[in-house]
Amino acid sequence: xxxxxxxxxxxxxxxxxxxxxxxxxxxxxxxxxxxxxxxxxxxxxxxxxxxxxxxxxxxxxxxxxxxxxxxxxxxxxxxxxxxxxxxxxxxxxxxxxxxxxxxxxxxxxxxxxxxxxxxxxxxxxxxxxxxxxxxxxxxxxxxxxxxxxxxxxxxxxxxxxxxxxxxxxxxxxxxxxxxxxxxxxxxxxxxxxxxxxxxxxxxxxxxxxxxxxxxxxxxxxxxxxxxxxxxxxxxxxxxxxxxxxxxxxxxxxxxxxxxxxxxxxxxxxxxxxxxxxxxxxxxxxxxxxxxxxxxxxxxxxxxxxxxxxxxxxxxxxxxxxxxxxxxxxxxxxxxxxxxxxxxxxxxxxxxxxxxxxxxxxxxxxxxxxxxxxxxxxxxxxxxxxxxxxx
Amino acid sequence: xxxxxxxxxxxxxxxxxxxxxxxxxxxxxxxxxxxxxxxxxxxxxxxxxxxxxxxxxxxxxxxxxxxxxxxxxxxxxxxxxxxxxxxxxxxxxxxxxxxxxxxxxxxxxxxxxxxxxxxxxxxxxxxxxxxxxxxxxxxxxxxxxxxxxxxxxxxxxxxxxxxxxxxxxxxxxxxxxxxxxxxxxxxxxxxxxxxxxxxxxxxxxxxxxxxxxxxxxxxxxxxxxxxxxxxxxxxxxxxxxxxxxxxxxxxxxxxxxxxxxxxxxxxxxxxxxxxxxxxxxxxxxxxxxxxxxxxxxxxxxxxxxxxxxxxxxxxxxxxxxxxxxxxxxxxxxxxxxxxxxxxxxxxxxxxxxxxxxxxxxxxxxxxxxxxxxxxxxxxxxxxxxxxxxxxxxxxxxxxxxxxxxxxxxxxxxxxxxxxxxxxxxxxxxxxxxxxxxxxxxxxxx
Numbered sequence: 001x002x003x004x005x006x007x008x009x010x011x012x013x014x015x016x017x018x019x020x021x022x023x024x025x026x027x028x029x030x031x032x033x034x035x036x037x038x039x040x041x042x043x044x045x046x047x048x049x050x051x052x053x054x055x056x057x058x059x060x061x062x063x064x065x066x067x068x069x070x071x072x073x074x075x076x077x078x079x080x081x082x083x084x085x086x087x088x089x090x091x092x093x094x095x096x097x098x099x100x101x102x103x104x105x106x107x108x109x110x111x112x113x114x115x116x117x118x119x120x121x122x123x124x125x126x127x128x129x130x131x132x133x134x135x136x137x138x139x140x141x142x143x144x145x146x147x148x149x150x151x152x153x154x155x156x157x158x159x160x161x162x163x164x165x166x167x168x169x170x171x172x173x174x175x176x177x178x179x180x181x182x183x184x185x186x187x188x189x190x191x192x193x194x195x196x197x198x199x200x201x202x203x204x205x206x207x208x209x210x211x212x213x214x215x216x217x218x219x220x221x222x223x224x225x226x227x228x229x230x231x232x233x234x235x236x237x238x239x240x241x242x243x244x245x246x247x248x249x250x251x252x253x254x255x256x257x258x259x260x261x262x263x264x265x266x267x268x269x270x271x272x273x274x275x276x277x278x279x280x281x282x283x284x285x286x287x288x289x290x291x292x293x294x295x296x297x298x299x300x301x302x303x304x305x306x307x308x309x310x311x312x313x314x315x316x317x318x319x320x321x322x323x324x325x326x327x328x329x330x331x332x333x334x335x336x337x338x339x340x341x342x343x344x345x346x347x348x349x350x351x352x353x354x355x356x357x358x359x360x361x362x363x364x365x366x367x368x369x370x371x372x373x374x375x376x377x378x379x380x381x382x383x384x385x386x387x388x389x390x
Numbered sequence: 391x392x393x394x395x396x397x398x399x400x401x402x403x404x405x406x407x408x409x410x411x412x413x414x415x416x417x418x419x420x421x422x423x424x425x426x427x428x429x430x431x432x433x434x435x436x437x438x439x440x441x442x443x444x445x446x447x448x449x450x451x452x453x454x455x456x457x458x459x460x461x462x463x464x465x466x467x468x469x470x471x472x473x474x475x476x477x478x479x480x481x482x483x484x485x486x487x488x489x490x491x492x493x494x495x496x497x498x499x500x501x502x503x504x505x506x507x508x509x510x511x512x513x514x515x516x517x518x519x520x521x522x523x524x525x526x527x528x529x530x531x532x533x534x535x536x537x538x539x540x541x542x543x544x545x546x547x548x549x550x551x552x553x554x555x556x557x558x559x560x561x562x563x564x565x566x567x568x569x570x571x572x573x574x575x576x577x578x579x580x581x582x583x584x585x586x587x588x589x590x591x592x593x594x595x596x597x598x599x600x601x602x603x604x605x606x607x608x609x610x611x612x613x614x615x616x617x618x619x620x621x622x623x624x625x626x627x628x629x630x631x632x633x634x635x636x637x638x639x640x641x642x643x644x645x646x647x648x649x650x651x652x653x654x655x656x657x658x659x660x661x662x663x664x665x666x667x668x669x670x671x672x673x674x675x676x677x678x679x680x681x682x683x684x685x686x687x688x689x690x691x692x693x694x695x696x697x698x699x700x701x702x703x704x705x706x707x708x709x710x711x712x713x714x715x716x717x718x719x720x721x722x723x724x725x726x727x728x729x730x731x732x733x734x735x736x737x738x739x740x741x742x743x744x745x746x747x748x749x750x751x752x753x754x755x756x757x758x759x760x761x762x763x764x765x766x767x768x769x770x771x772x773x774x775x776x777x778x779x780x781x782x783x784x785x786x787x788x789x790x791x792x793x794x795x796x797x798x799x800x801x802x803x804x805x806x807x808x809x810x811x812x813x814x815x816x817x818x819x820x821x822x823x824x825x826x827x828x829x830x831x832x833x834x835x
Contacts, residue, residue, distance in 0.1 A: 056607035056611070157714055162548065186413070188409065204427075217821030314618055323598070346602070
């Protein structure tokens with residue numbers, strides 16, 4: 001059976017993690033993704049970027065071809081444009097000013113052919129008062145929401161771990177470029193330049209709270225340490241590890257019985273107000289009861305009751321969970337530094353084998369890609385740089 | 391009401407909306423937030439999305455309406471426990487390009503609408519099944535809400551500072567929105583595969599795995615280094631200083647990131663804080679070692695200033711900074727206004743007492759084209775006659791009989807009450823005045 005995006009050719013112009021994540025998703029779907037990066041294996045963004053994080057680089061590079069040459073030279077730019085002319089789509093997050101400086105604006109790229117789909121990710125989009133503002137993961141998460149309501153009362157709000165604002169924007173970019181190509185092939189649309197604002201994509205992940213205010217004026221408060229929004233702590237230590245306790249809309253009596261709070265399951269404890277006022281008395285029993293069993297035992301028992309408990313996993317525990325093992329959720333990722341487990345796409349297509357999960361080294365495919373483009377041997381040598389992150 | 395999602399102009403390409411999925415029919419057995427967020431994306435890109443709704447639940451669809459994930463879709467009400475209802479559902483499946491579902495696998499099996507059942511009806515169908523933990527697997531039938539999939543997927547344990555217990559995200563829909571967006575990608579990829587090969591497919595999506603995919607860098611790092619990655623809270627391992635600092639007002643904050651030594655010099659100049667000119671702060675390594683001390687100094691400067699002023703002053707100098715937005719702030723933001731990030735949608739009947747509200751649009755802009763257009767929430771069965779005529783050529787009289795027999799459901803549109811305030815949750819009593827919400831749809835611009 002064919003892969004989902006087989007036969008689709010994508011050029012990823014190396015910038016930040018958003019475009020790289022988009023390229024990684026498209027490569028996982030079966031597209032031929034060529035990441036063009038500078039000779040040191042880093043991005044073409046003009047600002048100084050953080051040193052290459054080898055683990056992140058390996059995660060983002062898998063299943064791509066990596067070509068490293070200097071697009072700031074005339075020969076390099078010409079090679080890139082030939083590559084784009086043969087592609088169906090481009091993903092980039094250089095920013096409008098830097099792209100123009102490199103002669104790689106969407107308008108310039110789209111001159112190569114009318115059906116090209118260019119997906120551009122930037123912090124705030126290319127128009128509007130903030131178009132030229134700089135941003136970081138923290139700044140985007142703060143402006144898009146979530147930081148305000150995450151963390152603890154009386155302390156600064158907390159960001160979501162990792163680079164989720166960049167990756168969410170990259171997910172949108174991958175969807176945009178693939179949808180655009182599909183529309184071209186169906187004859188519904190021609191080429192397009194699709195711009196994705198990281199600020200706006202992030203706002204959608206907090207949209208209920210924006211709309212609770214827009215419909216009723218409701219705000220949110222960060223919770224007190226040690227409490228939860230249902231009045232009891234959601235994060236509790238079981239006998240072996242952390243457990244997440246959530247049972248929205250559960251009736252108190254059966255829930256209390258299930259939790260081992262028999263002494264508090266009577267009708268006089270049914271009111272939420274009574275539970276909150278008596279919480280100092282209930283809490284030690286609640287914690288001791290949870291600590292009496294393992295978290296998977298709680299998880300399975302809660303599921304039978306219809307309660308949505310969950311084991312709280314650390315990232316190093318994920319690969320070994322029974323569910324992930326059964327679904328082959330993690331594939332061994334072959335990197336220049338060794339083979340490690342890594343999460344794959346979160347969806348499966350029945351009957352379609354995944355592509356080999358290998359992260360190429362920086363510049364590993366430069367000669368192959370340039371040769372395919374018809375660049376002669378001498379010009380290839382002038383274009384080649386020395387990869388640094390392999 | 392005209393179904394605006396279907397409205398497209400045939401005049402010059404430059405002026406019409408971008409609808410690459412025009413002509414694609416999607417039938418969605420969906421509830422809650424996750425899958426509806428994905429199918430709304432498909433609708434905004436031109437797909438004809440029909441939501442299958444079951445019997446109404448108590449309290450009305452308030453949360454579904456305000457979330458906005460059911461916008462731009464038609465709705466057909468089907469009693470899936472009625473044999474004629476099932477027959478209608480199966481007939482619709484035969485006319486669809488895509489069938490999506492986030493009812494539990496057990497529920498779909500009980501209806502005889504498992505993925506193999508659907509593929510037997512139409513072999514070139516794209517079927518997408520979304521659940522908390524994915525199918526198959528020992529947890530495939532376990533119930534899940536978005537927040538529990540965040541915990542199981544590895545996010546809570548990675549959040550916060552080293553000394554914190556696992557921390558949960560202050561959004562009830564983070565994981566749902568993520569899974570929905572992955573669902574949209576999966577459907578488009580499967581459609582492209584069908585276009586190229588003629589083959590249908592069954593795609594199974596796990597919300598928990600979507601969270602883990604977002605943490606891929608940390609997963610690989612933990613495996614490579616043999617220990618868990620650090621939990622730096624709001625700080626960064628490279629950029630210093632970085633943090634969330636208090637500003638004037640109640641619970642007002644600004645986020646600041648200083649990326650390089652050159653930007654640090656700019657930051658010191660822009661703030662005019664004499665204490666920060668010390669040589670030991672000049673390098674990133676030096677600043678990392680004195681982060682607490684630097685934060686205390688910066689807090690003294692930000693605490694007496696408005697968060698938007700701080701962000702503007704620093705951005706004008708070239709420092710990455712931004713206000714920490716509260717729930718209502720985005721509605722009054724010039725940048726988002728100019729880029730038409732919101733669209734006002736009039737309601738057939740008042741929602742929470744008002745005749746129209748603004749909703750976030752698809753966060754994409756297509757150069758030279760208007761932004762995607764949203765249309766209002768459709769109540770259960772509002773489009774029974776329209777959809778059954780268009781898809782199945784069933785006349786209105788037959789639709790009425792199916793409704794009368796209880797095979798089809800049709801819920802009368804009525805004003806929808808808002809939620810009662812929750813004790814302890816702050817309420818802005820002036821929100822409607824500030825937004826200029828109209829009491830009636832006719833009053834909207």
